[in-house]
Amino acid sequence: MLQYRLEKRAEPSRIMLYAAPVLAVVLAMIIGATIFAAIGYDGIAAVREIFLTPLTNSYKWQDLAIKAAPLIIIGVGLAVCYRANVWNIGAEGQYVVGGVFATGVALATYGMSGWWILPLMALAGAVGGMAYAAIPAFLRTRLGVNEILTSLMLTYASVQLVYYLVRAPWKDPMGMGFPQTRLFSEAARLPTLIPGTIVHVGVPIAIVVAIIGWFVMKRSLMGFQVRVVGAAPQAARYGGFSHTRTIWLALLISGGLAGFAGMLEVSGPFQRLVPGFPTNYGYTAIIAAFLGRLNPIGVIFASLVLAITFVGGELAQTTIGLPNAASGIFQALILFLLLAADLLVRYRVRSVSTSPRGATT
């Protein structure tokens, strides 16, 4: 008789490390198709619309690019943060506050022109994200408060801040009462990269951020510090790396990048602050960070996959009438299955016979 048994590998499998995300995506497709088939949709078509159509329809490529860009930027920051064993779950809030700070600059410079406005907005966005991430950092390092809770809860506060600003102090005076700010003036709008498309300069910037992130983690002493503190805090102390400083570093990097992504988003696709500005990029980027194996280059590919589910999810709503939640379901499936598939990195499945070995001799 055969039975299966998990056996610890002598060393973590490098093949499985890279195969697990692929396995997770494929399994998510199969399970997702089954679920949608079970509730009366065409399961195969659902998977095709969500995962394939965005790739085959070249008109959708620009959507993929501008959806992937913020995921990459936030995901890279989170990848760094999670490597330090610091669990910033509130990138969404830092992204929103970054967008708010950038909007503040755009409104303050309303009607002005000059090349310096966009860089100033970028700076303001990053500072906003950092400032918002500094709250959990302070609470964690000074008072020992778990950053998972504080960063997550602050996200809800940030959304309320947006609602307040667009309804009262920053409301567009010409907006006929709509809760939104004025449209940014030309100098505060992100230039498009390819004329005639919606692809803005944030897309190449995202790739550059990922490459810099990869280099920093791989080659710099700062990246080494983050990795040591995450892997073995006592060894880090022995090696001369401060745990407190690393927590600050991890939260400020991830918060700053999330805030910067917020600036790109508000000055690019939105060009004004609206109540619908918080679009869950900060949460989806958590999946991007894990699916990308906490490796900034991996985050690029993971973000593309997730962007596909976003774009495909919208398509599937119109073409086969899937509910809006479909892409969320697929994203969640991917994350769950990835966490499960990760078992195979450290363990192997072995079949063993259940009869006592050599018992007959």
Place this chain on the structure above:
Amino acid sequence: MDANMPARLALEGITKAFPGVLANDNVSFSVQPGKIHALLGENGAGKSTLVKMIYGIMSQDAGTIRWNGEAVRIDNPKQARRLGIGMVFQHFSLFEALSVLENIALGMDAKIPSRELEKRIRAVLETYGLKLDPHRIVSTLSVGERQRIEIVRALLLSPKLLIMDEPTSVLTPQEVDQLFGTLRQLASEGCSILYISHKLDEIKALCDSATILRGGKVVATCDPAEETSRSMAEKMIGTSLADVEKNASRQFGEPKLVVSRLSTKSEDEFGVAVADVSFSVRAGEIFGIAGVAGNGQNALLDALSGEVRGADSEAITLDGHPLGLLGTTQRRKLGLCAVPEERNGHAAVSEFTLSDNSVLTARDRKGLVGSGLINSGAARNYTGEVIAEFAVKALGPEALAGSLSGGNLQKYIMGREILQSPTVLVVSQPTWGVDAGAATAIRQALVNLAAAGSAIVVISQDLDELLTLSDRLAVINDGHLSQPLDVDGISIEEIGLLMGGVHGTSQETRIVAGDDVAVSA
């Protein structure tokens, strides 16, 4: 041996292969009821794998395990325990945040009310003369005290076979005697003991028979009483054994490390702080610090290495430079390197390559980092140098630290610090859980470093080691350091009694009332 009585445990042709390694190759031996059987071998000889199969953590590829004469299949440790096999591991599996009692309760297969369990624990502690407070939190315990939890956990099940993996590394001579008393008492009650150790004197003193493994094969089965420690060690490593060689006419230079009135705050309510410690170590000198686990050794190492910064800049000076307020990086730059007792996760990061582990502590002295970037070529070269110089068995600089056996990792760690030619080297338990061959190599390297003019502090619970290495020696007790003694002319009993007596008084303050603390001379 009585041919009619089946052996308690018999292994027949046990073979186990891992990818690329044959960990056990046709291993056969048996353990008789009520006998203490030694399992000897260098790190990587296959002892742990063999023991894991007996305890049901792994299954063999071929061969038979017989229990009281019957072929058995041991699928998991629970089944092993049900058969009556208990085990005390070398690396403890304890939850740091829980109490001794809670840890033991979690390890029990049957659910026992905690009041009842505590009563049984206290009974075992009393029967076997072990000292442990069931309500202490594990994170506050020393290595030696943690080991006692594991021993108690195994004894609670009244085992028929007790497997002990390197049990005495952290005990005083008196505690070792006490443990041996416990083990002999167990054996006389009919329990068989499979005893894994590198300390050959202990095996001679304790064991009835011994099986020696080398490269996964049984190379000898012998009666330890008829062997010398040297003859067993040589069988174990397969070549003749070198002694630590010291130059008899060595000279000491100026004081390099001067510690004056060093005090620390304990990190938690149970931690032992260092109080008013003063000593100095001269160039070329090895200064030993003896003491029972948990008497402030860790606090002293942290204070000397800079992991915990002090409040007084002048409390520690190196060549006259005050170090007291500096962190580890600054102290290393000035020439003070240190090695803590725990290898995994403290002295080295298991998940990192050896190269990365070199960056951890050698980055400044060996130029492995320039303008904020890691020079991975230099890191690899330096790591290669350490591997070659200290005969570390590893696939190369890119091997994961966690893939090395304990002894090899320790050789790497010691090599990493020694090749930085520190002015002062502070090491804690340099040969804990390391086989005889590797231990000699590490000790010789320390002696050579001293001969080259460094000042060395060795904190150890192994008195033989301290007597071999040290020029002067002091005993640490509840955070206080005794007057240094010249090693020439003191006996192991003398220090042992000092430590033991000292140990008794320090225990008195920490053990709940009602426990006896008699450690009589």
